[in-house]
Amino acid sequence: MRSHLCNRCGSCVGLSNGAIIFQDKTGEYRPVIKGQISDKLAEILWEACPGKSFNFPSYREAFYPDTPGFHDFIGPYRQIGIGFAVNPVIRQQGASGGVISAVLIWLLEKKMIDGAVVLGMSKTEPWLTQAFIATTKEQIMEAAQSKYIISSVNDILPEIEKFEGKLAYVGLPGQIQSIRKLQRMKHPSVRNIEYIFGPFYGNTLHFSSVTSFLRSYKASDYREIEKLYFRHGEWPGNMRIEMKGGRVIELKKFHANYLIPFHILRNSLYCTDLTNEFTDLSGGDAWAPVYEERGKGFSMIISRSAKGDEILRKMISEGALQMNAISTQTAIEMHSHGYDFKKRGSFIRIHFRRMLGKAVPDFGYELKGFGFSRYLMEVVISSLFILMGTKVARWTVEKFPPGLIGGIFERTRKIWKKSTYNIKRKEL
Ligand SMILES: Cc1cc2nc3c(=O)[nH]c(=O)nc-3n(C[C@H](O)[C@H](O)[C@H](O)COP(=O)(O)OP(=O)(O)OC[C@H]3O[C@@H](n4cnc5c(N)ncnc54)[C@H](O)[C@@H]3O)c2cc1C
Numbered sequence: 001m002r003s004h005l006c007n008r009c010g011s012c013v014g015l016s017n018g019a020i021i022f023q024d025k026t027g028e029y030r031p032v033i034k035g036q037i038s039d040k041l042a043e044i045l046w047e048a049c050p051g052k053s054f055n056f057p058s059y060r061e062a063f064y065p066d067t068p069g070f071h072d073f074i075g076p077y078r079q080i081g082i083g084f085a086v087n088p089v090i091r092q093q094g095a096s097g098g099v100i101s102a103v104l105i106w107l108l109e110k111k112m113i114d115g116a117v118v119l120g121m122s123k124t125e126p127w128l129t130q131a132f133i134a135t136t137k138e139q140i141m142e143a144a145q146s147k148y149i150i151s152s153v154n155d156i157l158p159e160i161e162k163f164e165g166k167l168a169y170v171g172l173p174g175q176i177q178s179i180r181k182l183q184r185m186k187h188p189s190v191r192n193i194e195y196i197f198g199p200f201y202g203n204t205l206h207f208s209s210v211t212s213f214l215r216s217y218k219a220s221d222y223r224e225i226e227k228l229y230f231r232h233g234e235w236p237g238n239m240r241i242e243m244k245g246g247r248v249i250e251l252k253k254f255h256a257n258y259l260i261p262f263h264i265l266r267n268s269l270y271c272t273d274l275t276n277e278f279t280d281l282s283g284g285d286a287w288a289p290v291y292e293e294r295g296k297g298f299s300m301i302i303s304r305s306a307k308g309d310e311i312l313r314k315m316i317s318e319g320a321l322q323m324n325a326i327s328t329q330t331a332i333e334m335h336s337h338g339y340d341f342k343k344r345g346s347f348i349r350i351h352f353r354r355m356l357g358k359a360v361p362d363f364g365y366e367l368k369g370f371g372f373s374r375y376l377m378e379v380v381i382s383s384l385f386i387l388m389g390t391k392v393a394r395w396t397v398e399k400f401p402p403g404l405i406g407g408i409f410e411r412t413r414k415i416w417k418k419s420t421y422n423i424k425r426k427e428l
Pocket of ligand 1: 093094097098099100117118119120143147148149151171172199200201203204283284286338
């Protein structure tokens with residue numbers, strides 16, 4: 001809980017009958033023990049925690065025994081493609097191609113589920129996220145789009161347990177790893193979960209990203225936020241804040257990415273799952289100039305389990321989804337930057353942590369054998385994360401217009417990507 005291994009999935013909070021709470025959601029957002037925990041409950045919480053360990057090979061065998069495709073970077077897969085929701089409203093409101101929302105709506109309309117666990121924005125504190133069970137198309141649409149601040153979907157496990165009917169569940173890799181652990185334990189809290197979907201996951205940010213963003217625009221009180229969007233408008237969208245009194249603050253998503261090194265949740269640096277490998281079906285952005293130029297919204301879709309694949313096939317044949325298959329090599333090239341960050345960088349960072357005598361996660365597998373230049377590159381990247389995460393750096397960046405910093409960030413990132421192209425492509 002107190003180390004950087006906690007990904008804030010929320011399972012310990014949800015399962016603890018109020019003994020553990022998230023105390024400071026606009027601050028460190030850490031689970032804190034407030035009441036008595038029996039030995040039996042402690043054992044369950046320890047087992048359900050994905051931060052310290054999650055054995056990828058073992059869970060793959062347990063949940064995807066018949067899945068024919070596997071790649072170290074992508075996980076188990078059946079089909080990989082680029083696609084989008086054919087319904088233009090769903091596509092437009094989704095983070096990328098609206099695929100996850102379209103799948104949930106399709107399942108609901110076919111009565112294959114009675115509800116979907118999704119992440120919306122809080123009604124009472126609209127600057128924070130709130131997981132809930134959506135039982136209508138409108139509620140699923142309301143929860144569409146990516147939220148880039150720390151969110152703990154699994155703190156609603158008691159509601160999930162009480163729900164009468166079948167559920168689909170949407171979460172980030174860490175949250176899903178905990179759900180898979182609970183499913184394997186046959187824990188009652190997850191008995192209703194029939195399908196698991198999720199977005200790709202590069203990183204998530206502390207709430208300080210929002211307050212810092214506001215301060216850059218000379219707006220100091222986050223409680224004045226009426227609506228907060230991370231991907232508003234046409235793909236790839238804008239970070240947009242609507243304040244009480246009518247003020248609107250908006251910045252291109254690619255420019256708002258400048259917040260990442262200043263506010264990244266450290267656990268994101270030790271997560272080795274980019275494509276949400278333990279879902280039935282997962283989706284990410286189709287990052288390639290050919291799609292980005294067209295706007296509108298394109299997703300990369302990966303089906304993994306037999307039931308996830310069947311949903312994909314049926315939705316395509318019924319005209320609810322459009323998808324063109326791509327090879328694993330094309331898929332890897334499209335996210336080579338992300339794979340380098342997660343499947344090389346994370347393992348090197350874990351190695352550094354181990355050398356410093358700190359606790360490290362055990363994923364049951366390790367990728368290694370990277371060249372000296374990649375280690376050197378990681379020293380630079382990790383040093384930058386440490387430097388830029390300091391109060392002084394955060395304070396300094398707030399003195400400049402975000403449009404300017406965002407533009408510089410986008411250009412620097414392009415140059416950096418280009419100059420490290422060979423290091424990163426090696427053995428991809
Ligand atoms: C924190 C985060 C980091 C990401 N990093 C990358 C990346 O590096 N590369 C990449 O290609 N794609 C990344 N994505 C995925 C991408 O932003 C889109 O979510 C994905 O392409 C699916 O788009 P969609 O239009 O199909 O989803 P939508 O139809 O918009 O549905 C998204 C679903 O995800 C749920 N959701 C949104 N945010 C969260 C959250 N924080 N926790 C749990 N559930 C959530 C929503 O409730 C909704 O049901 C990230 C997403 C998130 C949330």
